[in-house]
Every structure is written in C-alpha cells, then in structure tokens.
Amino acid sequence: MSLRDRLVSFSMDKPKQVFYLVLALVVLAGLQIPSIQVDTDPENMLPHDQVDRAYHDEVKARFALHDMIVVGVVNETNANGVYNSQTLTDLHSLSSEIQKMDGVVRQDLMALDTVDNISQEGPGSIRFEWMMKMAPQTDAQVTRIQEAVARLPLLQNTLVAEDGKAAAIYIPIESKSESYRLSQEIQTVIDTLDSQNQYYMAGLPVAEDTFGVEMFIQMAISAPLAGLMIFILMWVFFRSFLLITAPMIVAMATVIITMGLLIGQGYTVHIMSSMIPIFLMPIAVVDSVHILSEFADRYRPGENPRKALAEVLSHLFTPMLYTSVTSAVGFASLAFTPIPPVQIFGLHVAVGILLAFILTIIFVPAYIVSLSEKRLAALKDHNIEEDDNSALGRLLVKAGQFSLARAKGLVIGFIALVMVSAYGVSQIQINDNPIRWFKEDHRLRVADTVMNAHFSGTYEAYLVLEKQDLSEERASLKQALTEAAVGDSAVATALSDILAQAENEQFQTYTDNLINVFDEASYNRPEQEALWLKLMAVTEDAQQSAKYFLTPEALEYLDSLQAHLNASELIGKSNGLPTLLKTVYRELNGGDAEQYTLPGNASAAAQTILSYQSSHRPNDLWHMVTPDYRSSVLWLQLKSGDNQDMSQVIELVDRYVAANPLPQGVEANWAGLTYINVVWQDQMVNGMLSSLLSAFAMVLLMMVFLFRSVKIGLLSMLPLTVTILFIYGLIGLIGKDYDMPIAVLSALTLGLSVDFAIHFLERTRAIYRETGKWQLTIEEVYKGPARAISRNAVVVAVGFTPLLFAPLVPYITVGFFLATIMAVSAVVTVLLLPAVMDSIRNKNALFGMKKEKQNV
Structure with missing residues (x-):
C-alpha cells in the first residue's frame, strides 16, 4: 500500500483520532502565541554582525549618539509664529515634562530651554547662558530669544524654523522599542496644554515602533476578516456550511500551528512574519477547494462517500503533493536571502504549506466521511455549480x-x-521608507509632511571621517625620540627598551604611557632630567599633532564638504565640528559676521574647544568628534527618508570626494538609520532576485520530473x-x-x-x-x-x-x-x-x- 493510500485509509477509518490529533497540535501551538514579541526595527533586517550594521552600532557608541523622536510645535496663526510668550511657555512646559520621562536621555535633549546662547562677554572671552531658562513673560524677552537663535547656525532650521512658524524638541531615547510608549506619554502632556499651537511627532523610531503596535492589531483583524470572506464565498459555491467548515479548519489550524511554532522557537514577529497568516490562508484553502469541487462533482446520493473520496484523491494526491512541494520550495528559497526576517518568513511559510497539505489529506476526508448521508445529499442538491x-x-x-x-x-x-x-x-524603482507604511492621512504621515516642510529634516544620516592609521605618526615619533636621545647612551638604551615594551599599544595609550614613563624618569634620574623632559616634550608634541581633526587641513576639508552638502537640495542641513568652532571662534573675536571663520591653526582650534568646554553642554562636542580627535562625524538632516533620496546623497558625496580627494589616510563611511535602510533594501533586492531564479530552476526540474x-x-x-x-x-x-x-x-x-x-x-x-x-x-x-x-x-x-x-x-x-x-x-x-x-x-x-x- 502506498503512502497516499495509507494516509487516506487512516483518515477515513479513524476520523475521531484525526480530529483529536489536529486539536492537540492546535492547542499546543496556541499556548505559545501569548508569548509573542513584535519587532519592526528595520535594523534587524540585517544580521548583527553585518558589516554596515556593526559599523553603524560602533559609530553610535563612539559618538554617544541616540535615536531620536522629534516633536514639532507649529503656530501659523500668530504673526510672529512661535515667537510669542504663550507658545514658548507651552514649549518650555512640554520640554520639562518630557525630561522627566523614563527612557529619555535627558542630558542630550535639545530644546530652546536646554541649549546655550553663546555670546561675547569681553575681548577674548565668551559667555554661555541658558537660551530659555525660564519661560519668557515679556515681548522683550521673546525678542532676545529670537535674535539669539538667529545668530547660532547650529540651532537655525533645527530647533526653530527659518520662518519662525515652528519649533522643535529633539528627544534622544535609550531604546527604539520605547518610542511608542514615549509618544503616547508625550501626547498625554500635549493634550493638557491649552493653546492654539499644533503639535506633531516624527522620526523613524516612533514610526517603526508605532507600526509594530498597529501591525499587531491589524494581524488580529485582517486574517480573520479574510477568512470570513473566504468562508462566505465557499458557501456561495458549495451551499453547505458543514462542508466548507473543513477547509476553514485546515486553514486556521495551519496558521495557528505555524505561528505557534515560530513564536515557540523564540523568534520575534517582524513585519514579514506578521504576514504569514495572510500568505498561508489562500495556500491552505486551495487544495481543500480542489477536493471539495471534485467530490461535489463525483458524489452521488446514496453512494459510499469513501469510494468517491478515494477516486478524487487518486487523481488529486500527486498534483496536490507537487503543488505543495513547489510552493514550499518557492518560499524556502527565501532562506538564501541575506535578510534574517525574510529567511524566517520563507522557511515558516514553507513549513506551513507542507503542513497544510498533510492536514488537507488527513482532515478533509475524515471530516467528509463523518458527515451523515443526509448532509452529503444536501450538498448535491444545493451545489449551484454542479451543472x-x-x-x-x-x-x-x-x-x-x-x-x-x-x-x-x-x-x-x-x-x-x-x-x-x-x-x-x-521601469521598476527600488525604494522604501517606513513612514510610507502608513496611509497619507495617518497622523505620523501628516506630521512627517508638516515638519519636513518647516525644518531641515527629521531623517538622519551620519557621514563619518576618520584617520585611524597612525603607523606614520608612530614611526615619526620613534625616530624623533631616538634622535633626541643620541647624545646619551644610557638614555638611548633605556628608551629603546621602553619603546619595545609599548610597541603594540594604541597610539593614545602609547603616548600617554611614554609621557608617564619619561616624567617618572626625570624625577628618579635628576642628572638626566633635562633629556627626559625633552623626550616628554617631543612625545606631547606628537600626541598633539596626532589630533588630526584639530588641524587646518582636516577642518577646512570638513568645512568645504559641509558647504557642498548644504548647497544641495537633497540635504536640509549638515551640522559638524566646523560649525561649532566657527560659532565659538566668532564670539571670541568680536562677534562680527566676518569673524565667522575657522581658527587658523591647531593650537587656536584647541583653545576654541577649551572655551566651549565651559558651556552647560560640554559633552555635545563628543557627538561631533572623538576625544582623540581622530574621528569626526557630520550630522545630516534630510527631508526625505526614501532610499532613493539617501542613495542620491551617497552619490553626491562620492562625486565630491572623487573631485576633491580625501586627505591622505582619511576614510569616509556612512551610518544612521536612513543609510541602514538603503543597505538592507539593496541586499533584499539582490537576495530576492537570486532566490527567485534558483527557485524557478528548481521548480522547472520538479515539473519535468513530475510529468516525465x-x-x-x-x-x-x-x-x-x-x-x-x-x-x-x-x-x-x-x-x-x-x-x-x-x-x-x-x-x-x-x-x-x-x-x-x-x-x-x-x-x-x-x-x-x-x-x-x-x-x-x-x-x-x-x-x-x-x-x-x-x-x-x-x-x-x-x-x-x-x-x-x-x-x-x-x-x-x-x-x-x-x-x-x-x-x-x-x-x-x-x-x-x-x-x-x-x-x-x-x-x-x-x-x-x-x-x-x-x-x-
């Protein structure tokens, strides 16, 4: 007896056992579903160790960067826009309440009440004071804030729109998974404000997390609705509620068992896996409909249904098996894509398809033979598609x-x-943007449109320039130290041993240790003090010279690159170390517009930074440059999160670098959510194409084998x-x-x-x-x-x-x-x-x- 005959005989001989078996599987899988975890973070479209994602994570850690929610306050009714005491009071209140919320990185929150006004206090000195420590009560206080913002390029079109109609609060968050909760808490505070302002929330983190919440709800609505519609349509064709219940049970059992299997293995439900019920529902139903359709055509009242079923399945088993296998192969081929959520989706749909085939073969016959002859006769009487x-x-x-x-x-x-x-x-255009996962009238989609019309952009990308290869500097220091110690053989010998011991250390650690050793030697060996102090000075000079992004060469290149980026319509604005330095340097030198320039040398740049370190937000510096000044980042604000637009920004930079080569030893790389979306999209497209081609070839071979x-x-x-x-x-x-x-x-x-x-x-x-x-x-x-x-x-x-x-x-x-x-x-x-x-x-x-x- 063949496998087909054994399965069919078992299902028709022992229908109750089949029902209990299916029920047990459904209950067991269903118990796993309450532990569901939803994940809509597009970063997880890439493995954690994928090169671009790993670098993105490293950049965030290196510069202490966090994902942000952006809250916009818009006032179109007041002639002065947001520059009125009521709006600024509301903004101050909202910002204060947000800073109290769990999950907010308070020290990095950017709003008018948390940033400094930078102004000249006297010749060669600078003053930092809170921009809006208290909510303004008079027009004069409002005007002072307006004039101060206009003088600070870092704030223009970032915290306040150029037309003065909107202001923003940039809220760094500890985890993207907290963004929906925080958005709800923020909205609760907004609802308590009694004003004519319009409030909006934007940013990729809140869009992605909100989608996860709404996706979960939609998953619980769409699949059952689709199942109900399929049930109604099958009733139109077969006019027997009892009979069409069988394919619906097969479909629902397939969905529950497959989702239970996925969740039980500890996988999170991503946007892809949330669609498993929708993809499995039609596939699970089609085989059942084939059986019901042929059974309805062949069965005659009074006839043994087992005979009709055996005849139907003898015709349909092989094509149903091959259709199930080929469908499973099509989805299993997604395992060859480099996108983990797509791999999980493809493999589980493939398993679900094969499960649906098995359930159809054993459950539908068992269900039909368990029906009374009266019920089966009614099927024949009411089958409107019979003739x-x-x-x-x-x-x-x-x-x-x-x-x-x-x-x-x-x-x-x-x-x-x-x-x-x-x-x-x-003509296909490859493009994606998580904000477009919502309809145009969705509040987040509306907020995205409004805020990107007012500000430089709510989408972020980071262009990182770094000079990490210090072999040249290390060799030069070693040579300078050796030459300085030539006159004293004892010092030269000691120096040689010291350098050999520190050879494998990082440059910063290497020079720090050398300075400590030389300092101690000057104290312990007073007869050689002058020479050890000289060696220490040589090392300190080398250490200072290694701070590359304080040098005019580096700063001028960054400044020129920023100017090129800011001139492009693709980019709303770029913020970086040159902008900060020029602002502070201007105030140190009179405060006139013509003084808005870069310091002339590394020493002046270092002094400018030292002055900034006395501000209320000294750590903001480390969001732009690393403490060793070997790496600097440009924060790009984009008005669009479309992959196509981000790709054009990348091409813009590539063309600039081709025409203006990076300084020797300097590398430029990308990070940021908008960039990561481009990476996984490209990998998905290439992976899908290769998986489709391989699946097509496999299916063709299977068809040739099936039909001989x-x-x-x-x-x-x-x-x-x-x-x-x-x-x-x-x-x-x-x-x-x-x-x-x-x-x-x-x-x-x-x-x-x-x-x-x-x-x-x-x-x-x-x-x-x-x-x-x-x-x-x-x-x-x-x-x-x-x-x-x-x-x-x-x-x-x-x-x-x-x-x-x-x-x-x-x-x-x-x-x-x-x-x-x-x-x-x-x-x-x-x-x-x-x-x-x-x-x-x-x-x-x-x-x-x-x-x-x-x-x-």
Whole structure:
C-alpha cells in the first residue's frame, strides 16, 4: 500500500483520532502565541554582525549618539509664529515634562530651554547662558530669544524654523522599542496644554515602533476578516456550511500551528512574519477547494462517500503533493536571502504549506466521511455549480471554445503582454521608507509632511571621517625620540627598551604611557632630567599633532564638504565640528559676521574647544568628534527618508570626494538609520532576485520530473512566467515602489501559479489518455479542473479584499497584488495553456501516449 493510500485509509477509518490529533497540535501551538514579541526595527533586517550594521552600532557608541523622536510645535496663526510668550511657555512646559520621562536621555535633549546662547562677554572671552531658562513673560524677552537663535547656525532650521512658524524638541531615547510608549506619554502632556499651537511627532523610531503596535492589531483583524470572506464565498459555491467548515479548519489550524511554532522557537514577529497568516490562508484553502469541487462533482446520493473520496484523491494526491512541494520550495528559497526576517518568513511559510497539505489529506476526508448521508445529499442538491448551466459553468465553456478558436491570436496577445510587461519591469524603482507604511492621512504621515516642510529634516544620516592609521605618526615619533636621545647612551638604551615594551599599544595609550614613563624618569634620574623632559616634550608634541581633526587641513576639508552638502537640495542641513568652532571662534573675536571663520591653526582650534568646554553642554562636542580627535562625524538632516533620496546623497558625496580627494589616510563611511535602510533594501533586492531564479530552476526540474516530460514541464512554467512578468511589469508601469512586501510576493506568485498549471495539465493529460480526443478532452477539462481553478481564484482573490481597507499600506499592497496574482494565474492557465497545446500537432507525443487512439 502506498503512502497516499495509507494516509487516506487512516483518515477515513479513524476520523475521531484525526480530529483529536489536529486539536492537540492546535492547542499546543496556541499556548505559545501569548508569548509573542513584535519587532519592526528595520535594523534587524540585517544580521548583527553585518558589516554596515556593526559599523553603524560602533559609530553610535563612539559618538554617544541616540535615536531620536522629534516633536514639532507649529503656530501659523500668530504673526510672529512661535515667537510669542504663550507658545514658548507651552514649549518650555512640554520640554520639562518630557525630561522627566523614563527612557529619555535627558542630558542630550535639545530644546530652546536646554541649549546655550553663546555670546561675547569681553575681548577674548565668551559667555554661555541658558537660551530659555525660564519661560519668557515679556515681548522683550521673546525678542532676545529670537535674535539669539538667529545668530547660532547650529540651532537655525533645527530647533526653530527659518520662518519662525515652528519649533522643535529633539528627544534622544535609550531604546527604539520605547518610542511608542514615549509618544503616547508625550501626547498625554500635549493634550493638557491649552493653546492654539499644533503639535506633531516624527522620526523613524516612533514610526517603526508605532507600526509594530498597529501591525499587531491589524494581524488580529485582517486574517480573520479574510477568512470570513473566504468562508462566505465557499458557501456561495458549495451551499453547505458543514462542508466548507473543513477547509476553514485546515486553514486556521495551519496558521495557528505555524505561528505557534515560530513564536515557540523564540523568534520575534517582524513585519514579514506578521504576514504569514495572510500568505498561508489562500495556500491552505486551495487544495481543500480542489477536493471539495471534485467530490461535489463525483458524489452521488446514496453512494459510499469513501469510494468517491478515494477516486478524487487518486487523481488529486500527486498534483496536490507537487503543488505543495513547489510552493514550499518557492518560499524556502527565501532562506538564501541575506535578510534574517525574510529567511524566517520563507522557511515558516514553507513549513506551513507542507503542513497544510498533510492536514488537507488527513482532515478533509475524515471530516467528509463523518458527515451523515443526509448532509452529503444536501450538498448535491444545493451545489449551484454542479451543472454547466450555472454562470461559472457557462463562462468556462465559452472560455474553452474561445481558447481553441482563437489559439493563435491568444498566443500573439500574450506575447505582446509579456513584451509590455518586460518594459514595465525595466521601469521598476527600488525604494522604501517606513513612514510610507502608513496611509497619507495617518497622523505620523501628516506630521512627517508638516515638519519636513518647516525644518531641515527629521531623517538622519551620519557621514563619518576618520584617520585611524597612525603607523606614520608612530614611526615619526620613534625616530624623533631616538634622535633626541643620541647624545646619551644610557638614555638611548633605556628608551629603546621602553619603546619595545609599548610597541603594540594604541597610539593614545602609547603616548600617554611614554609621557608617564619619561616624567617618572626625570624625577628618579635628576642628572638626566633635562633629556627626559625633552623626550616628554617631543612625545606631547606628537600626541598633539596626532589630533588630526584639530588641524587646518582636516577642518577646512570638513568645512568645504559641509558647504557642498548644504548647497544641495537633497540635504536640509549638515551640522559638524566646523560649525561649532566657527560659532565659538566668532564670539571670541568680536562677534562680527566676518569673524565667522575657522581658527587658523591647531593650537587656536584647541583653545576654541577649551572655551566651549565651559558651556552647560560640554559633552555635545563628543557627538561631533572623538576625544582623540581622530574621528569626526557630520550630522545630516534630510527631508526625505526614501532610499532613493539617501542613495542620491551617497552619490553626491562620492562625486565630491572623487573631485576633491580625501586627505591622505582619511576614510569616509556612512551610518544612521536612513543609510541602514538603503543597505538592507539593496541586499533584499539582490537576495530576492537570486532566490527567485534558483527557485524557478528548481521548480522547472520538479515539473519535468513530475510529468516525465520536458515539454509539459516547460508548459507548466508558462502561467508562472507570465504572471510574474505581468505583476512586476504592472508595478513598474504604475510607478509603485519596489519595497519589502512587493519583493516577497514573487514567492507567492511562484507557488499559486504553478498550483493551477499542475492541476490543469495533469488532468488534461489523464483525460486525453482516456479519450484520445483533443476536443472532448478540453470539454471535460473545462467542466472539472478548470472549474476548481476558477473557484480557487475567485475565493482567494475576492476573499482578501478586506486587506484593501487596512490602515497599513503593506497590507493593502499584499491584498491588491494577491488578488491580481490569483486572477492573472487563473486566466493564463485556462486560456493560454489550451491555446499553446492546441498549436502542438502531435498530442500523443505531448501526453506520452505510445499508440494513437484518435486525435480530433
């Protein structure tokens, strides 16, 4: 007895055991679901050890940078914008309350009440005072704040908009996972403020975390709604609530067990894995619909249902097995992408598909045989699709006739469609932005538009310049020390030993240790004191010279680069060490505009920084440069978080560096959330392309193996090829961005398109081998398999229309293209395949008949 026969016999002989087994699996998996953890951090699209992500994390630690929520206060009604006592009082109150919240990095929060006004106190001296220590009570106090902000480039268009209509609070947070909670607490404070101001919140962290919360809610709504719609549509076709309950139980059990398996293994639910129920639902239903459709056609009242079921499964088991395996292969191929959440998604959907096949084979027959004869007779009485006079039956008969009568025209038409689609594919734009995961009227989307219209930008990228190779400086110091000690052999010998011992230390540590050793030696060896002090001075000079980003060469390059960036429309503003130095240096030298220049030498730069260190926020310096002055970062504010725009910024810098080479030994690298989004998007696209190609090749080989025919194997790939080209051609033609949900749809297209083709071709070959007549074969095919395919297409395509009304764009995208995939796959299968087969003269050879019966 074959595996198929054993499974079918077991399900029909012991239906109660099957029910208990399925129930036990569902309960066991369901117990895992309450421990669900949601993760929508796009950084986790990359492994922790991925080069760009590891560098991004290192940069954040190196410069003590934190992800930020940006709160905007807008006043369009007052002639002076936010520069009025009431608005500034509200801003002060809001900022004060935010600083009390857990999870906020208080010392780095930027608002008018937490930053310094920098002004000249006297010749060569500077004064730092709080910009807005207390809320202003008079117009004069408001004016003083306005004038002070206008003098400070670091604050212009960052804390206050150029037109004065908006002010911002930049809130660094300890963890992105706290951003939604903090946004809710901030909103609670805002709701207590009684003013005419408009308040907005923006920033990638709050967008990503909010999406996670809403995604969790949507996951609990969309999948059940889609299931309800599928249930209703199947009732329209089969008119038996009891019978159609079977595929719904299979679908729900598949979803629960698969999600329970994922959560039970400790995986977080990412945006990708949140869509597992949506992807599994149609796949889990299609096989059941094939069985129900054929059973409804074959079963006769009074007949033993076991006989009809055995006959149905003898026809459907092999194509169902291969459709399940090919679909699983399509999704499992996602494991070859370098994106962990996509890998987890693909593998678990693959497992879910195979689970759905097993549940369908054992549960649906067990369920049907457990129904009374009266219930089964009612199915036959009410099956409105039973005869060919139904709407769907008549449509399919005409489709079959049309396919044969217009075979050449159809083939030419589909070739034209493929050519247009290929052009559309060439027009695809790869782009993503987490803020676009929300509808245009969502509060975060509105806030993004308003705040980026007023300010320099709420999106961040970091351009890091560093000179870490100090081998040249180390060699020069060693030579200078050796030359200085030439006159004293004892010192020279001691120096040689000291240098050898410190050879492997980092330069800063190396020089610090040398200075300590030389200082101690000067004290312990008074007769050589002068020489040891000389060596210490040489080392101190080398140590100072190694502070590269205090040198004119480094600062001028940074300043020129900033000027180039600020002149581009792609960048709202750049902030960096040159901006800080020029501001402080201006105030140290009279405060006039012409004094807004860089210090002339490293010593002057160091003195300028020393003056800044007496401010209320001295640690802000280390957000721009490291304490050893070997690395400096430019904070770029961008008005758009689109990957395309970030890529253009990268190209802008690349062109500048090509025309103005970096100083010798200096490297430039990128970090920041907006940049990381570009990295994982590029990796996803390349990974998806390679996985799709490999899966396509594997499926083709499986089709050739299944049908034992290269020709039929190639035919089975036609619906898949045309559907994929059409879907992605449509995306290119309508200008839809190629984003994360779109990329994953290729795997679903592969699975569902091949499903239809396998059933259609397998049944066509079987019927032709029985009849030997092509015309009769087509007529029979359009009465049975084509009807099941059409039912499946309608059930799934229409069943997922609730997704079109979801508040999250990825769900809308999946719903629309899922319906389109089903419709196109079905149309290509039932129209193009017969047309192509009709053009093949030797049908006997095509279908593997050794002896020709008749070919009409």
